[in-house]
Amino acid sequence: MIRIHPFTALRPSFEDASEVSSDPYDVISTSEARERAAGKPKSFLHVVRSEIDLPADTDCHASEVYKKASDNLQGMIADGVLQRESQPSIYLYRQIREGIAQVGIVGCVEADQYRSGEIRKHEKTRPDKEDDRTRHLLATASHAEPVFLCFRDAPTEGTTIHSMMEADMESSPLFDFVAPDGVQHTGWCVADPARYVSAFEQLNRLYIADGHHRSAGAERAATASKQVDGHHSDGKEYGRFLAVVFPHDQLRILPYNRVVADLNGLPADEFLGKLRAVGSLEQAQAGTPEKPGQVLVFVAGEWWLLTFPESSIDRNDPIASLDVALLQDRVLAPILGVGDPRTDSRIAFVGGVRGCEELEKRAGEHGVAFSMHATSADELLAVADADEIMPPKSTWFEPKLRSGLFVHEFERIDGAKA
Numbered sequence: 001m002i003r004i005h006p007f008t009a010l011r012p013s014f015e016d017a018s019e020v021s022s023d024p025y026d027v028i029s030t031s032e033a034r035e036r037a038a039g040k041p042k043s044f045l046h047v048v049r050s051e052i053d054l055p056a057d058t059d060c061h062a063s064e065v066y067k068k069a070s071d072n073l074q075g076m077i078a079d080g081v082l083q084r085e086s087q088p089s090i091y092l093y094r095q096i097r098e099g100i101a102q103v104g105i106v107g108c109v110e111a112d113q114y115r116s117g118e119i120r121k122h123e124k125t126r127p128d129k130e131d132d133r134t135r136h137l138l139a140t141a142s143h144a145e146p147v148f149l150c151f152r153d154a155p156t157e158g159t160t161i162h163s164m165m166e167a168d169m170e171s172s173p174l175f176d177f178v179a180p181d182g183v184q185h186t187g188w189c190v191a192d193p194a195r196y197v198s199a200f201e202q203l204n205r206l207y208i209a210d211g212h213h214r215s216a217g218a219e220r221a222a223t224a225s226k227q228v229d230g231h232h233s234d235g236k237e238y239g240r241f242l243a244v245v246f247p248h249d250q251l252r253i254l255p256y257n258r259v260v261a262d263l264n265g266l267p268a269d270e271f272l273g274k275l276r277a278v279g280s281l282e283q284a285q286a287g288t289p290e291k292p293g294q295v296l297v298f299v300a301g302e303w304w305l306l307t308f309p310e311s312s313i314d315r316n317d318p319i320a321s322l323d324v325a326l327l328q329d330r331v332l333a334p335i336l337g338v339g340d341p342r343t344d345s346r347i348a349f350v351g352g353v354r355g356c357e358e359l360e361k362r363a364g365e366h367g368v369a370f371s372m373h374a375t376s377a378d379e380l381l382a383v384a385d386a387d388e389i390m391p392p393k394s395t396w397f398e399p400k401l402r403s404g405l406f407v408h409e410f411e412r413i414d415g416a417k418a
Contacts, residue, residue, distance in 0.1 A: 002118060002151075002203040005108040005240055006088035006193040010142070010407035012042075012157045016081060017175035020044050021185065021402040026146055026213075030060055042081050044404025046072040047144050048136075061132060066139035073140050073407075082407060090193040091174070091406060092165055093244050096184040097399045102250040103165050105196060106146065106187070106406050109206065111222035112217055119149070120205055120384035123212045125223050133217025134224070134418035140158035141412035143218060143242035145403045147211035150248040150377065151203055161199050164190075175405060181397040187406075206243075207384050209251060210397045215241070220418065227236070228415040237410035244401055248377045254352030254396040255288060255372040258327070259362040264337045268300040271335065271368070278330045279308045286356035289373040295327055296371035297365050298356070306331075317384040323373050324391045342392050349393040 012020040017127055019040065025048040028036070033049035045054060050069035051060045058065065071163055076082045091106035113119050137143065153160050168190045176186040190196060218241035225238040243369055263271045275281050275297065284305035293313060297304045308326050315321050320329070332338040338347050352374065359369035375395050382388050 002206055003110055003113065004090070004105070004197060004200040005110075006090050006197070007108045007237070007240070007242070007408050008079065008088045009085045009091065009106075010082040010409060011085070011174065011405060012082060014173075014175055016042060016187075017187075018177035018179070020076075020081060021177075021179065022048065022404055024400055024403050025049055029402055042076070044076075046322070047076070047140070048208045048403050061135075066135050069141045069144075073142060073144065079238060082404075084409075088193070090190045090196050092168055092188045092190060092195050093401070093405070094169065094184075094186045095399045095401075096186075096290040097182070097252070099216060100252060102246055102252065102399075103162075103169070104148075104244035104246040105161070105165065105190075106244050107193075107196070108143075108237075108408055109147075109149070109227075109243045109245075111219045111239050111241060112218050113206075114241075117387075118205055119215070120207045121212055121215065122208065122380060122382075122388070122390045122391055125212050125216045129213040130216045131418055133213050134220040137217055137221040138224065138416055138418060141145060141410055143214075143408040143410070145211075145214060146242040146244045146401055147214045147218070148209045148397065148401055149206045149211075149243045149245040150209045150251055150381075151200075151206050151245055152381070153247040153249070154202075161196070164199065166401060179402060181399070185402055185405070186243040189296075205385075206245060207248070207381055209246070209380070210400075214242060221416070224416040224418065225411070225413040229411075229413045237408070238413065240410070242406065242408040246327060248381060251377045252398055253374050253377060253380070254398050255374040256324070256393045256396045257350045257352060257354075257359055257372050258332070258341075258393075259348045259350060259367060260332070260336050260338060260369075261348075261367045263299070263366070263368060264335065266335075271299060272304065274335045274416045275304070275306055275331065278335075279306050281306055286360070286371070288352070288371055289323075292321075292373050292376075293326070294322055294373060295323065295331075296356075298360055298369040298371070300365075300366075318379065318386050319391070322375060322379060322391065322394065324375070324381075324394045327370060327372070328391060329348075331370075347357070351396040351398075353396065353398055 022044040037045040047179040094103040174187045244354040363369040
């Protein structure tokens with residue numbers, strides 16, 4: 001039984017929403033954040049990338065960065081840039097990119113259910129990134145950015161969660177704007193939060209789509225707060241974290257493409273010959289493979305379509321059957337010598353949103369690029385259900401959730417440390 005909770009949101013006004021909202025912390029560098037926030041005191045980048053308000057040589061993990069994030073957040077509240085709702089609620093958040101919409105439920109989920117595995121993960125996390133998120137959470141006493149979750153929608157008492165959402169989107173929006181990247185963002189407050197609470201109780205699992213480090217940091221912040229809270233109870237807000245939860249069939253997953261800097265000492269003709277030994281190979285045009293089991297390869301100025309034999313793929317194995325795993329196991333490791341893509345400096349990963357021109361540019365005359373078929377939402381959930389870990393850089397989600405549209409505050413407990 002999944003427990004989702006209404007929360008008393010901090011959020012900008014309709015008029016300020018576009019100016020406040022920002023890119024999430026993990027898709028923008030400090031220099032990019034400083035440039036985008038220049039002359040924009042209301043930008044939420046001052047909270048999620050608060051080092052931009054400190055000297056340029058400041059370590060972005062220094063203690064003063066987290067203190068500055070807290071100070072900036074409190075300043076936005078004091079100035080009325082972020083306003084606190086009068087009562088807890090649940091919200092809807094719609095994004096439209098290139099004419100395709102996805103709509104999620106905004107609420108709080110429980111750190112205990114992340115800990116128990118009812119909120120499923122599919123990626124490994126890095127301790128240093130967990131530390132960063134935990135310190136930011138405890139310093140600001142807030143979940144400043146939501147985790148991107150998904151669920152399998154199914155009829156309950158003759159209706160689906162999606163149909164409930166459609167009815168609530170008939171009301172006046174809390175915000176409605178188009179971001180600089182062309183994505184439209186719209187939000188609503190639901191009429192009856194209890195209906196969503198009841199509907200989620202019929203679900204057994206939620207799945208992390210994007211935000212594994214935020215989830216891990218939220219669990220650590222909850223544990224740290226509980227350990228030193230002399231008045232702990234299950235209803236404390238620090239035991240919950242902010243999420244936007246989408247029906248899994250609405251997710252837009254783009255491919256995460258690969259570029260290897262060289263051919264491991266092989267001439268291009270010999271490399272192509274080795275590819276023919278692992279599958280069929282034919283000349284092709286730039287683009288994206290039409291179906292699973294195929295990879296487009298750019299080498300020596302030409303594109304080729306590599307198709308792995310279907311009979312050689314175990315579709316019952318949720319990991320080995322992924323295209324990124326097939327490429328790694330049959331091409332990158334044995335032919336190009338890329339043993340561990342997490343640590344090998346010869347390989348780079350390029351989000352599918354960048355297009356084939358970027359792959360051609362990065363491969364150049366001496367490297368090779370691989371345009372992948374996107375991992376599906378069903379494949380992602382199958383990996384999570386099997387308690388497995390996706391290969392690195394398997395999914396690229398677009399559009400990204402904007403930061404600053406919803407903030408969840410929790411109790412500041414003296415002595416809680418990352």
